[in-house]
Amino acid sequence: VGDTMLLQVTGLEKSFGALKAVDGCTFGVPEGSITALIGPNGSGKTTVFNLISGLMTPDAGEIVLDGERIEGLAPWGRAHRGIGRTFQMTRLFREMTVLENVVAPLRDFQFRQLGLGAVSGSEAEKAEEFLEFVGMQAYRDARAGSLSYGQQKLVELAQILVLDPKLIMLDEPAGGINPTLIERMGGLIRELNDQGKTFLLVEHNMPFVLGLCNPVRVLARGQVIAEGSPAEIQKDPLVLDAYLGD
Ligand code: ADP
Numbered sequence: 001v002g003d004t005m006l007l008q009v010t011g012l013e014k015s016f017g018a019l020k021a022v023d024g025c026t027f028g029v030p031e032g033s034i035t036a037l038i039g040p041n042g043s044g045k046t047t048v049f050n051l052i053s054g055l056m057t058p059d060a061g062e063i064v065l066d067g068e069r070i071e072g073l074a075p076w077g078r079a080h081r082g083i084g085r086t087f088q089m090t091r092l093f094r095e096m097t098v099l100e101n102v103v104a105p106l107r108d109f110q111f112r113q114l115g116l117g118a119v120s121g122s123e124a125e126k127a128e129e130f131l132e133f134v135g136m137q138a139y140r141d142a143r144a145g146s147l148s149y150g151q152q153k154l155v156e157l158a159q160i161l162v163l164d165p166k167l168i169m170l171d172e173p174a175g176g177i178n179p180t181l182i183e184r185m186g187g188l189i190r191e192l193n194d195q196g197k198t199f200l201l202v203e204h205n206m207p208f209v210l211g212l213c214n215p216v217r218v219l220a221r222g223q224v225i226a227e228g229s230p231a232e233i234q235k236d237p238l239v240l241d242a243y244l245g246d
Contacts, residue, residue, distance in 0.1 A: 006031040012061035023222035039219030084165030094145030102127035130158035150177035
């Protein structure tokens with residue numbers, strides 16, 4: 001991990017009515033890193049994720065991916081420039097099969113209106129490669145809605161991998177899943193990172209974050225109040241204050 005930032009957000013702001021949920025948020029995600037974004041409940045982490053992935057438009061600030069401003073682009077434009085993201089509550093198409101879900105991002109973004117149609121051989125091959133990677137190939141024909149929450153998270157990871165993202169944003173990858181799956185999720189993230197993928201994670205499981213992520217960015221009241229290695233963050237009085245005040 002070097003000094004080059006794959007993603008840089010600067011002076012990001014977002015208000016909901018009178019509430020400034022994101023209030024001048026500035027941080028970078030180094031190329032090749034597994035970066036964590038942590039902070040107490042309500043500190044603005046999800047909103048920052050939404051602003052980066054394009055679900056929300058910032059009131060002010062810049063988002064630069066790989067040297068290019070992206071804050072004006074629609075979510076699909078950002079996906080095609082290399083941002084893949086998962087959601088805290090998974091967003092698979094519950095009535096579609098696991099395979100169809102993983103093929104879906106390869107299709108036109110209107111596929112929901114158009115209907116998916118038959119999956120071609122080359123699409124299936126690509127989807128299966130990633131299902132195998134996350135250990136879910138045995139479930140390819142199962143209805144996504146029939147899977148456990150943890151299994152859905154693995155399928156969601158396969159789903160974003162088919163577009164070969166440069167930056168993988170995971171919203172609580174270890175949240176609400178059993179210890180075996182947490183272990184597997186951590187292993188997959190590490191393996192992808194070894195292959196060159198950069199990660200930005202929001203995660204509440206501190207042992208998971210501290211064992212996997214470096215650097216860590218700490219958010220409180222919509223601003224980054226501390227940054228550094230896990231060791232540096234853990235002894236920062238501002239961080240302790242932010243969590244005690246939660
Ligand atoms: P975190 O993910 O760190 O828990 P959020 O980004 O979800 O924080 O929320 C930051 C603040 O913005 C909270 O006070 C939350 O209630 C508020 N907020 C988030 N989304 C909305 C929204 N769509 N409308 C109104 N308020 C929101």
